[in-house]
Amino acid sequence: MKSSLPLTEQDLSDFATALEETNKDFDALRQRYEEVRDAFSQRSQTQATITQGHLPKAELKRLKKQIETLEATLENQLMSWNNLKDPFWQVLRFVGLGLVLGWFLRGWFGA
Structure with a gap:
C-alpha cells in the first residue's frame, strides 16, 4: 500500500x-x-x-x-524542574484549550 x-x-x-x-x-x-x-x-x-x-x-x-x-x-x-517541565506545559496547554473551548461554547449557545 x-x-x-x-x-x-x-x-x-x-x-x-x-x-x-x-x-x-x-x-x-x-x-x-x-x-x-x-x-x-x-x-x-x-x-x-x-x-x-x-x-x-x-x-x-x-x-x-x-x-x-x-x-x-x-x-x-x-x-526537579526538568521532570515537571513537560507535564506542566501539557496541563497548561490543555487547561487553556478547555477554557477557550468552554468560552466559545458558552458564547455560541448563549448560556
Missing part, C-alpha cells in the same frame, strides 16, 4: 534527530533512576546502622547528617 504523502530526506533526518534526543532523554532518566536507587539504599543502610546498637554521639550525629543529605538528594531528583 503506497502512502499519499511520500517521505522526504528531511522527514528521515527529523526522525533520526528525534530518535537520538529520545535516546539521550532515556539515558538521563536511567541515570537519575540509578542515583535515586543508590540514595534509597544508602539511606536504608544508614538507618539500619543507627538502629542496630549504641553508637557514639559523634557517629550518630554524622549518620543523621548523612541521612538528611540523602533525603535532600532524593527530593531534588524526584522534584
